[in-house]
Each structure stands twice: as structure tokens, then as C-alpha cells.
Amino acid sequence: MSFDVRDREFVALVGPSGCGKSTLLRLVADLDVPTSGVIAVGGEPPASARRHRLFGVVFQDPVLLPWLDVLANVSLPLEVARGDALDQAAPAALLDLVGLGRFAHARTWQLSGGMRQRAAIARALVLRPRILLLDEPFGALDEITRQRMNVELLRIWSQRPTAALMVTHSIGEAVFLADRVLVMSPQPGRIAAEEVVPLPRPRTFETLASPDFLGCVSRVTKLLLTAVEERRP
Amino acid sequence: MKERRDWVWSVIAIAAVVLLWELAERLVAARFPIVPAPSAIAAAIFRFATPIWLNLQLTLVESVIGLVAGSVLGVALAMLFVAVPRAERSLYNLVITVHSIPLVAVAPLLLIWFGVGITAPTIVAGLACFFPMAVNATRGLRAASSSALDLMRALDATPWQTFVRVRLPASLPYLITALKLGAPAAVLGATVGEWLGTAGIGYLLFSSMVNFQIELLWATMVIATAVALAGYLLFVSFERVFLGWTPAARGPQ
Numbered sequence: 001m002s003f004d005v006r007d008r009e010f011v012a013l014v015g016p017s018g019c020g021k022s023t024l025l026r027l028v029a030d031l032d033v034p035t036s037g038v039i040a041v042g043g044e045p046p047a048s049a050r051r052h053r054l055f056g057v058v059f060q061d062p063v064l065l066p067w068l069d070v071l072a073n074v075s076l077p078l079e080v081a082r083g084d085a086l087d088q089a090a091p092a093a094l095l096d097l098v099g100l101g102r103f104a105h106a107r108t109w110q111l112s113g114g115m116r117q118r119a120a121i122a123r124a125l126v127l128r129p130r131i132l133l134l135d136e137p138f139g140a141l142d143e144i145t146r147q148r149m150n151v152e153l154l155r156i157w158s159q160r161p162t163a164a165l166m167v168t169h170s171i172g173e174a175v176f177l178a179d180r181v182l183v184m185s186p187q188p189g190r191i192a193a194e195e196v197v198p199l200p201r202p203r204t205f206e207t208l209a210s211p212d213f214l215g216c217v218s219r220v221t222k223l224l225l226t227a228v229e230e231r232r233p
Numbered sequence: 234m235k236e237r238r239d240w241v242w243s244v245i246a247i248a249a250v251v252l253l254w255e256l257a258e259r260l261v262a263a264r265f266p267i268v269p270a271p272s273a274i275a276a277a278i279f280r281f282a283t284p285i286w287l288n289l290q291l292t293l294v295e296s297v298i299g300l301v302a303g304s305v306l307g308v309a310l311a312m313l314f315v316a317v318p319r320a321e322r323s324l325y326n327l328v329i330t331v332h333s334i335p336l337v338a339v340a341p342l343l344l345i346w347f348g349v350g351i352t353a354p355t356i357v358a359g360l361a362c363f364f365p366m367a368v369n370a371t372r373g374l375r376a377a378s379s380s381a382l383d384l385m386r387a388l389d390a391t392p393w394q395t396f397v398r399v400r401l402p403a404s405l406p407y408l409i410t411a412l413k414l415g416a417p418a419a420v421l422g423a424t425v426g427e428w429l430g431t432a433g434i435g436y437l438l439f440s441s442m443v444n445f446q447i448e449l450l451w452a453t454m455v456i457a458t459a460v461a462l463a464g465y466l467l468f469v470s471f472e473r474v475f476l477g478w479t480p481a482a483r484g485p486q
Contacts, residue, residue, distance in 0.1 A: 031387060053388075059380055061380045063378070063384045066479075077388050
């Protein structure tokens with residue numbers, strides 16, 4: 001497979017469970033090592049991109065460390081990077097941006113699921129990455145919270161423009177968020193189709209009801225169904 | 234709040250047992266001095282305060298040194314196990330075997346090797362808390378979630394940073410559990426080690442028994458129990474203060 005994500009472009013990767021979309025993200029983040037092929041992040045291989053902190057990762061599990069308060073969790077990448085971070089955004093300002101300004105010194109277990117994921121997004125942005133890697137970040141949230149978080153994510157992303165690559169199995173979420181949706185098919189995992197989302201930004205709750213949105217969702221749904229059908233004998 | 238009420242109830246339960254014991258003693262068993270009444274034991278504690286305190290000091294020193302040394306060695310072994318899995322596979326059964334040797338059998342041996350003094354009881358105390366620490370620390374050092382380790386890798390953390398910021402904090406609840414078990418075990422171990430010696434709480438228990446000083450025996454036993462319990466409660470309060478983030482320290486919600 002081959003694809004690229006341009007600067008400040010939001011690309012969503014949809015596919016059925018087991019098609020390898022999370023693995024793909026882990027390869028980009030240098031959490032797993034590919035057996036063959038070439039991945040470049042900002043023109044560098046994943047391992048050196050990781051060393052240069054070119055990407056920030058948001059996992060499905062927010063992975064907040066319970067022994068640190070919220071602010072310390074968001075500051076963790078700065079602490080780990082020490083002096084060699086190229087650029088730093090103030091963690092407190094980021095907490096304000098994600099709407100957790102009042103919770104800087106709250107304990108992580110006092111936060112709701114959505115708030116934890118907001119903190120995780122702030123943490124991923126604190127080293128000003130070139131690209132944000134999102135692995136089903138809202139997969140564990142209920143539907144309403146999830147939709148609110150999607151709107152929030154777009155608001156945050158418009159304030160801190162980076163490229164973004166998000167893995168999700170929700171077609172609606174992919175279309176709502178992305179400039180481009182890549183459809184993956186399983187066994188072997190490959191990019192079966194690509195759909196450019198024609199929706200203008202900023203996108204809001206009203207976008208969800210627009211004919212363009214619904215049309216795009218049904219096109220991607222068809223592409224996904226075709227991709228899965230093709231694999232059946 | 235619920236926790237506080239539980240605490241009140243356990244004090245009431247203990248008080249009720251002591252009261253019943255006292256009543257039974259006065260009404261029924263006054264002629265059998267084998268089991269003195271609680272009031273008689275309390276009086277004996279004051280009467281024998283000086284010998285108990287002198288011997289207790291020694292036992293405390295041995296227990297504290299034993300707890301510290303046994304725990305440090307336990308953590309060291311756990312680190313070896315976690316860093317070198319082959320070491321765990323080859324040494325684990327040996328450690329279990331050593332732990333299975335009854336301490337009452339080890340104590341006289343150590344007395345023969347090291348002579349009468351502080352060394353033998355300290356070693357027994359150390360052995361008693363070494364094992365819970367080794368087992369718990371091994372589990373604790375592996376307790377960090379794979380997602381937290383992924384996060385540290387994505388942040389390009391060095392192994393040392395990952396250890397200090399993730400693996401070590403994640404292991405602390407396990408270490409404090411080992412210390413809660415180890416503190417009373419160290420007191421027990423020191424006491425067993427003093428059994429055949431010439432001083433300490435263990436010696437006092439043994440000598441009062443063979444000299445048929447029943448009230449001194451009970452008084453010493455109550456003090457030894459109180460000290461072991463105090464050691465346990467010390468680490469419970471450590472847990473409350475320093476490990477407020479663990480579900481255990483927060484209590485039932």
C-alpha cells in the first residue's frame with residue numbers, strides 16, 4: 001500500500017476490525033517495526049522521527065499516569081525531552097485550549113472519559129508535532145460524548161494546525177473530521193479506495209445533517225462494503 | 234465515611250472480647266491462673282515495664298535492620314528477575330525452597346554460626362520479610378501497563394526515564410504491600426531469633442515461660458503484638474499519605 005499525508009491535512013483511515021489499521025499507525029509511530037516497506041515522517045524514517053519528536057500519539061486508552069496530576073501528565077513529554085525539544089507549547093495554555101484549564105491540579109481518576117482524552121490530546125500537542133497520530137481516540141466513549149469530542153478535536157486542531165492521521169472504524173467520524181478518507185480492506189491489509197471529503201470548514205453539529213455529509217458517508221460506506229466483499233471467495 | 238464506621242466497629246468488637254474475657258475470668262476461672270484477666274495483664278505491663286522496655290529496644294533494632302536489609306535484598310533480587318528472565322527461571326525454585334525452611338529451624342543454626350547477640354535475630358527478621366518483598370517487587374516491576382510503556386517509547390524516553398517515571402511508580406503499591414506484610418514478619422522473625430538467646434522480646438517470652446511467670450509472659454506477648462501491629466499501621470499510613478493515587482489507598486467509594 002502507499003499513501004501520504006500532506007502538511008496540515010487531516011486523513012482518516014477506516015476499515016473493519018483486523019484489517020491492520022492500528023498496526024499501520026503503530027508502524028508510523030515506531031512502536032512496531034515493519035518487515036518491509038518505507039515509511040517517512042517529515043522526510044525521516046519513523047525511528048528518527050520519534051527521536052526528533054515529529055509526531056504526537058493519542059491512543060484509545062488515554063494512558064494518563066495516576067501518580068501525576070493533570071498538568072504534570074501534559075508536561076510529561078517536556079520532562080522526558082528535557083533540553084532537546086525543538087519547540088515547546090506551554091502546557092498550561094494547552095490545558096486551557098482543550099478546556100481543562102480549571103483541572104490542572106485535579107487527579108486523573110477524577111476526570112471523565114472525555115476529559116481524560118482531552119488531556120491526552122494536550123499531551124500529544126505539547127511538543128508541537130508535525131503530525132498527530134490518533135488511534136481510535138474516542139472509541140471507548142459513548143456516542144454523544146464522542147460526537148462532542150469530535151467537534152472539540154476540530155476546534156483544537158484549527159488552533160494548533162498539524163497534519164493528522166486518525167484510525168477509526170466509525171465512517172461518520174472519519175467523514176466529519178477528515179479532508180480525505182482512506183478505506184482499508186483486510187487480508188492482506190491494503191488501501192482499497194480513497195474519498196476526498198468535500199465539506200467546508202469549520203464543521204459543526206449542523207454539518208452532520210447536511211446532504212453533502214450524508215452523501216459522503218454513504219459513498220464511503222459503499223467503498224468499504226465493496227472492499228470487504230472483494231475479499232470474500 | 235463508611236471506612237470510619239468500620240474502624241469504630243472493629244474497636245467495639247475488640248473491646249467486647251476483652252470485656253467478656255475479663256468477666257469470664259472473674260466469674261469462672263479465677264482459680265486457674267494460666268489465663269490471667271486483661272486487667273491483670275495490664276497491671277503486669279506496668280509492673281514489668283523496665284525489663285520489657287529494655288528487651289524491646291533490642292528487638293526493635295533487630296526488626297528495623299532486618300526489615301530494611303531484607304526488603305533491599307528482596308527488591309534487588311526482583312530487579313535481577315525482571316532484568317534477566319533466565320535468572321528468575323533458574324533461581325525462583327531455590328528462593329521458594331529457602332523460604333520453605335521453617336524459621337524456628339534456621340534460628341538455632343544461626344545462633345551456632347554467629348553466637349549470641351544481635352546478628353542471628355536480625356538475619357531471621359531479614360529472612361522473614363525478604364520473601365514477600367521479592368515476590369511483590371517482581372510483580373510490581375512488571376505492573377506498568379503496556380500502553381504506558383508504548384507512550385514512553387513514543388516520547389523517546391530512555392530506559393532510565395521509563396524506569397523512574399513509569400515502572401517504579403507503578404511498582405510502589407506492590408512494594409508497600411510487601412512492607413505491610415514485612416513489618417510484622419520482621420518483629421516475629423526477630424523474636425524467633427532471640428528465642429534461644431540471652432536478651433530481647435523472644436528471650437523474655439521464653440524465659441518467662443520456663444520460669445512460669447505467666448503474667449510476664451502475657452504482658453510481653455501483648456507488647457510484641459502491639460509492636461507488630463504498629464509496624465503494619467505505619468505502612469498503612471504511608472500508603473494513605475504517599476500513594477493516594479492507588480485505588481487501595483482511596484478506599485471503597
